[in-house]
Amino acid sequence: GFAKVDHHRKKRQGFPEVIFGEGKDPTQIINISRAMINKQENVLVTRIEQTKAETVMKSLPDFQYDVASRTLFMKNNDENVQTSGYIAIVCAGTSDLPVAEEAAKTAEAFGVEVRRFYDVGVAGIHRLFAHIEEIQNATVSVVIAGMEGALPSVVGGLVSHPVISVPTSVGYGANFQGLSALLTMLNSCASGISVVNIDNGFGGAYNAVMIQRIANTH
Amino acid sequence: GFAKVDHHRKKRQGFPEVIFGEGKDPTQIINISRAMINKQENVLVTRIEQTKAETVMKSLPDFQYDVASRTLFMKNNDENVQTSGYIAIVCAGTSDLPVAEEAAKTAEAFGVEVRRFYDVGVAGIHRLFAHIEEIQNATVSVVIAGMEGALPSVVGGLVSHPVISVPTSVGYGANFQGLSALLTMLNSCASGISVVNIDNGFGGAYNAVMIQRIANTH
Amino acid sequence: GFAKVDHHRKKRQGFPEVIFGEGKDPTQIINISRAMINKQENVLVTRIEQTKAETVMKSLPDFQYDVASRTLFMKNNDENVQTSGYIAIVCAGTSDLPVAEEAAKTAEAFGVEVRRFYDVGVAGIHRLFAHIEEIQNATVSVVIAGMEGALPSVVGGLVSHPVISVPTSVGYGANFQGLSALLTMLNSCASGISVVNIDNGFGGAYNAVMIQRIANTH
Amino acid sequence: GFAKVDHHRKKRQGFPEVIFGEGKDPTQIINISRAMINKQENVLVTRIEQTKAETVMKSLPDFQYDVASRTLFMKNNDENVQTSGYIAIVCAGTSDLPVAEEAAKTAEAFGVEVRRFYDVGVAGIHRLFAHIEEIQNATVSVVIAGMEGALPSVVGGLVSHPVISVPTSVGYGANFQGLSALLTMLNSCASGISVVNIDNGFGGAYNAVMIQRIANTH
Amino acid sequence: GFAKVDHHRKKRQGFPEVIFGEGKDPTQIINISRAMINKQENVLVTRIEQTKAETVMKSLPDFQYDVASRTLFMKNNDENVQTSGYIAIVCAGTSDLPVAEEAAKTAEAFGVEVRRFYDVGVAGIHRLFAHIEEIQNATVSVVIAGMEGALPSVVGGLVSHPVISVPTSVGYGANFQGLSALLTMLNSCASGISVVNIDNGFGGAYNAVMIQRIANTH
Amino acid sequence: GFAKVDHHRKKRQGFPEVIFGEGKDPTQIINISRAMINKQENVLVTRIEQTKAETVMKSLPDFQYDVASRTLFMKNNDENVQTSGYIAIVCAGTSDLPVAEEAAKTAEAFGVEVRRFYDVGVAGIHRLFAHIEEIQNATVSVVIAGMEGALPSVVGGLVSHPVISVPTSVGYGANFQGLSALLTMLNSCASGISVVNIDNGFGGAYNAVMIQRIANTH
Amino acid sequence: GFAKVDHHRKKRQGFPEVIFGEGKDPTQIINISRAMINKQENVLVTRIEQTKAETVMKSLPDFQYDVASRTLFMKNNDENVQTSGYIAIVCAGTSDLPVAEEAAKTAEAFGVEVRRFYDVGVAGIHRLFAHIEEIQNATVSVVIAGMEGALPSVVGGLVSHPVISVPTSVGYGANFQGLSALLTMLNSCASGISVVNIDNGFGGAYNAVMIQRIANTH
Amino acid sequence: GFAKVDHHRKKRQGFPEVIFGEGKDPTQIINISRAMINKQENVLVTRIEQTKAETVMKSLPDFQYDVASRTLFMKNNDENVQTSGYIAIVCAGTSDLPVAEEAAKTAEAFGVEVRRFYDVGVAGIHRLFAHIEEIQNATVSVVIAGMEGALPSVVGGLVSHPVISVPTSVGYGANFQGLSALLTMLNSCASGISVVNIDNGFGGAYNAVMIQRIANTH
Numbered sequence A, B, C, D, E, F, G, H: 001g002f003a004k005v006d007h008h009r010k011k012r013q014g015f016p017e018v019i020f021g022e023g024k025d026p027t028q029i030i031n032i033s034r035a036m037i038n039k040q041e042n043v044l045v046t047r048i049e050q051t052k053a054e055t056v057m058k059s060l061p062d063f064q065y066d067v068a069s070r071t072l073f074m075k076n077n078d079e080n081v082q083t084s085g086y087i088a089i090v091c092a093g094t095s096d097l098p099v100a101e102e103a104a105k106t107a108e109a110f111g112v113e114v115r116r117f118y119d120v121g122v123a124g125i126h127r128l129f130a131h132i133e134e135i136q137n138a139t140v141s142v143v144i145a146g147m148e149g150a151l152p153s154v155v156g157g158l159v160s161h162p163v164i165s166v167p168t169s170v171g172y173g174a175n176f177q178g179l180s181a182l183l184t185m186l187n188s189c190a191s192g193i194s195v196v197n198i199d200n201g202f203g204g205a206y207n208a209v210m211i212q213r214i215a216n217t218h
């Protein structure tokens, strides 16, 4: 078939490929999954709606679907990132939850512990301070925010570890589907903040897992 | 001449016109000023560079030039906004100072007390908290920030009075000359925040003065 | 649960939280509402479509739904902003009505009197002049316009109180979903105009209520 | 040489070519002018700075330079648009004057009477009403505005003839070099308004002259 | 009700208001129409889909619906623009037809003769030349094009009357819903071209009718 | 040093590297040139201003500078693209000349014949038709235009060979430094048109030379 | 009818017109097809969804529908581009397949051999190198990529023939429906790359076929 | 004075503040530096032009200026990030050098070893492969590219450590001052890539140093 599954990637990058579910039909997802199962790889599918997931699970019933994050996962080995630390997943509002959970589930699929700090946006900053110590003790934070996207700037000024920030498309009007939050994060005057694409919870977590792995292998 | 000085405005709006210095030559500024002086109005010129100001002052030596705010001012009457309260002028970084001072001098030209809280940006948020009570006690705040422009969201969540936010063009790259800060402020998830044009310190102060006047006349 | 209702806000800001209905399911809205009812707070839900509202009202029949503004409201106390003045809600065209009514209902929920001046856009400016005196006598105006968004500039030049302007997404083509109206308002050559996000009737009213409260408490 | 002067145009369009001075060196302007002089055509050069114009005038001393409009003009025949009516040139602020004068001088070069209504922007709308009858009696209006560019909407609603609107780059910040005014004019809710490029005073006048000619030839 | 029908407009502008059907429900359209019928005005509704039109026609059966232009029209008097000339409606491709017909029906509703020149885009320029003389003999042209929008530049260089150009949203990708065609027309190097909003066939025709009326009344 | 001259490229692509002069200082240009001279390669430097070129020529006097195209060239071998056909370089206005000449000089540096058709823009389309047959007989055309950029669409509809189109930054206002012309070319409804970056005369010619070489080697 | 089929085009361009199916109803497509069938021309319809295609095939059963490329084709003659070489169609990811197949089917409809190299994106660059020699031996490449669109830059640096690059709208967030990939390709630092519109597989192939024909006719 | 040096930051973040030189005058830089010297902190000033640096060095002669990176540095203690690994600084072209060196000097100022891999852009990909193993052995890479910005995608697919990508403003036309490279990096289909602001070499290095420190402290 046309899709060339990148088994080589695990060699190059230490992680198996993750299947991007959007725009793939169930058959394509089943085929790619089977190829990975044959190699005893853990299989994670992101951005897959419930009905599509259910069709896939008819063929591959060992998959587990998670509604909040819209992910399918099947554990086929224990090659985890052995981890003494944890990743803080911090998000601004309840509407950012799907992206936050995509990040959380991705990190957990790679065997890393995550701690969730949700609905702690800057407009009520006492909510953030209530948890700040536990956030500071993480190895790395993934900070997720829509609307004006100011949360990473505040977190970045309070922690001494890297912050991966994820803008979300939550908002309306002059938000321009996440552009506002994206620009905010790129222009942060706090140091130690880097950015991934709008709504890319997967990407935020993937970067964090790579950093967590450094902590464990050094 | 072509310029029609809007003396009528003071009737309609309670404030004399303020002269926008940019793009006007010294002669134009002198002529408009003279017309206002003839009516015993206070004259404020904003956005005027030092050399141009000096040319104007050769003809009108009663003007006082202020470098930081790039304003010229001449007091010709005492029709102040009598004020029991004060306006908080809050700014994020030292580079925002020219805009902050334009705001401060404008408010002072209208006879309103201002208190300055400068270089208290969100990346080092303890600097803001050190002054928060005095900010909370203001009648209204003008909050000025460039780069990601997150400061109004944090202030807006901590005070119970209106916040006029002023984005500045300070920054580079994906800041797009203040667009990033502008969008941040328009999308703020804190309530009670409104926005004026990029670098418009004058406009921020003008709105605040109008609100302060309500406090005094009711 | 994940949502952290910000009861603290009333302390900090003097107003209870308002529930943004868009993107929340009925159960989330019911839960947040109950938490607020328990504290005897008035509950306002904005941006909620009729069918969703009806589901909520099955559990909480004391809510009243208003079609034009798409809001739910329940009055649980009388802690109004005691007001001797009123807010003028001015809008340009009939298509701006939903945003104008969101503003009006928000202000009324906070116990402030509003007066409505609708369909008075600049292309037939005699319609505005027919009402100008009553607008001039307001404490503050909320001016709402789509398309080219010119109305706040004209109103701003005719009144001596603050104008909060709200661009709407009404229009097509080079309107870019309200961007045109937004830019118009940010660039207004009238003084005393500030701007909130596109279609943010709630935000326009919230700022106006804060200003009206200043009138009443000073 | 490379430039192909379009003498044919006068046949096709009834008007000789107008020389766009920007980006042309004096020699190029002199050569094109000479070709036109040889045909007894009137020669108009737009967008030419004073020093460049003076170099041109050393070779062609019959040219007249006009500072305000940055144009050079030489009259070589009387083939005017014979006109019983006039064009109203209306502009919002004193900074729009160079564009307004480019329009006025262009129309006059084609032999059409213009009447100037300057500094009558919408923020002080009584200034417009003071002249509205004389504007209404024009055959066509050219309305020029920067900043928010609202003037054509107001004029368009008050006159019964076509309005050619010209956005200018006057402004700063969210004005984006005239984009704000351009969008305002394209989205005008007044009918009978069409738009030309930012700062294109020449183009505004050219359209108006074509319309005035229809009045005279029918 | 909220809508203020602008009967005054006919006095000011010589034409009755035209009803913009988009975003209005049938009841609103019926009410506004009835108010106009009472004054014996001709009623034109634009941008109204067939099913909505049929609902309106149940109450007002004298309306005639035209599918191609999505307009409703009812003739209640003969106050036409008496016309010896005609308007050329020129369009580039078959997909531009709805906008072209909106223009044509609008002009005809005002009693002006139109001649249609459709599918004559620049990529096969012999199709335009086949009709160029009849286009040149019009009083004014309305030129409609999507995609790259180049047709007005070519027509503008071949005729000696004003060209009103209408960009359409026809196209895909880097067309950005008509932005590409709009920019093309604003930057045309042909003189005598002005522009209205994307897909604004009505506006193109309205300007042309105003110009045609000048031809007839002088 | 830091720069790695890509001698390998001639192997891979059949052409030596061309030096992009902008942003390089004379010493860097001299060093890279010397490395190429040592390999008997022809050396072409583009986008180099006269004064910088003169500094380079003090060290490397065999270079020839061409003002119109801002290029330096030195011929060190005869490995030309042997060519029976020619490339048509077509441009819309005289201001596009620097880009057109950059294209022409680049093609000539690779040993290909070019024929120039300048100032034949669509607003006076008879100028194009005067030369159309000679353009049709070319192997490939490079069509260069600023402002609205419509010329490639017209040429593309008249020839049966590939058209490489080059938008230029010539224009002002809504031209946005060439964006308008770029979008026009990308959306062309003529087939057989591809596009390179704004002002990229070099790139337009390089593509054309590659196509001409196919003609010669097949 | 309104559509003017451009039979003349085959004379001017050597290829018959191809029907753009989007926005045309089945009747329009049938009519245009019949006119071409009458002239014994091969008929290709692009961008036509299955259900619409099936309606067309009820009237014209000789059409063949291809799901992957969404094209209809009918062969009515053998006037192929006789070809000794082939076009390489290279694409980055499986989601780009519809655009790649539109390109492939277009080239094949003109009688040119294509070779497909799919799912060889830059993030796993060994997949490209596995096929690079066969790509290098093509006459011309059409390189298709969404997301960041980097593939043409890498291919362009490895081959000595022209690369036509086609950005796709595949991606999300800061991809802006293909804008990101489009800009990448326009700014490629590899030489010999030109670009067509987003998702324009047809246009990419058409340019390549024109180049392939040069190879065959010289 | 107005600037509040954030000594607290070292406590919170483990690193002293770095002085952003742009927009600060020599006196401001000297004052902030002195405050840091008093605390025995290492002082790094970025984005400072040579002449300004020389003025500062007259007062503080222990500073060392580096032309390529436009940085001033003074070492006042040995509190380095003790490091067993190194950071790879990879850049695409010679014009990206100032940004690359800003990154390199920043990392070195924090006591981390860097290895430089310059001018290895994707258009000549063999240059990258010549060094790939040494890049793969780094703890983290900072990858810097202008124009189309494709390099991080290729590097990201070849290494198993985090990649911090830095877009530069190098390029012209449709590059839009680095926007093109920025979007490319945000949309990378390689995993493990995060992005900082355009030209923000400092930020890229700061993130990398934070990650390197994790390697050393775990």
Ligand SMILES: Nc1ncnc2c1ncn2[C@@H]1O[C@H](COP(=O)(O)O)[C@@H](O)[C@H]1O
Binding pocket: A017, A018, A019, A020, A021, A046, A047, A102, A200, A201, A202, A203, G093, G094, G095, H189, H190, H191
């Ligand atoms: N939610 C996600 N967002 C962005 N990228 C993803 C996501 N899930 C998976 N990916 C990436 O997409 C790649 C697979 O793309 P594909 O070949 O289209 O399945 C994986 O290797 C991941 O790098």
Ligand SMILES: Nc1ncnc2c1ncn2[C@@H]1O[C@H](COP(=O)(O)O)[C@@H](O)[C@H]1O
Binding pocket: A093, A094, A095, B189, B190, B191, C017, C018, C019, C020, C021, C046, C047, C102, C200, C201, C202, C203
């Ligand atoms: N219509 C509205 N538009 C914008 N913001 C709103 C609106 N209604 C409520 N809000 C704000 O949204 C906040 C609640 O957001 P959430 O936590 O998502 O319910 C409230 O405190 C208000 O500040």
Ligand SMILES: Nc1ncnc2c1ncn2[C@@H]1O[C@H](COP(=O)(O)O)[C@@H](O)[C@H]1O
Binding pocket: D017, D018, D019, D020, D021, D046, D047, D102, D200, D201, D202, D203, E189, E190, E191, F093, F094, F095
């Ligand atoms: N100020 C102006 N703005 C826009 N277009 C102008 C201006 N002055 C002249 N033109 C047009 O530019 C054309 C001449 O361009 P050129 O051949 O470059 O001199 C004239 O025929 C006019 O249509």
Ligand SMILES: Nc1ncnc2c1ncn2[C@@H]1O[C@H](COP(=O)(O)O)[C@@H](O)[C@H]1O
Binding pocket: A189, A190, A191, B093, B094, B095, H017, H018, H019, H020, H021, H046, H047, H102, H200, H201, H202, H203
């Ligand atoms: N080249 C640079 N680019 C971006 N940010 C920088 C740069 N150099 C220093 N900074 C940041 O700017 C902050 C200092 O800003 P300031 O208070 O304006 O001097 C430092 O703490 C750094 O986080």
Ligand SMILES: [Mg+2]
Binding pocket: A093, A094, A119, C003, C004
């Ligand atoms: Mg909340």
Ligand SMILES: [Mg+2]
Binding pocket: B093, B094, B119, H003, H004
């Ligand atoms: Mg600071």
Ligand SMILES: [Mg+2]
Binding pocket: C093, C094, C119, E003, E004
């Ligand atoms: Mg109305």
Ligand SMILES: [Mg+2]
Binding pocket: B003, B004, D093, D094, D119
């Ligand atoms: Mg004025």
Ligand SMILES: [Mg+2]
Binding pocket: E093, E094, E119, G003, G004
């Ligand atoms: Mg057609």
Ligand SMILES: [Mg+2]
Binding pocket: D003, D004, F093, F094, F119
């Ligand atoms: Mg010319």
Ligand SMILES: [Mg+2]
Binding pocket: A003, A004, G093, G094, G119
């Ligand atoms: Mg793949």
Ligand SMILES: [Mg+2]
Binding pocket: F003, F004, H093, H094, H119
């Ligand atoms: Mg190089």
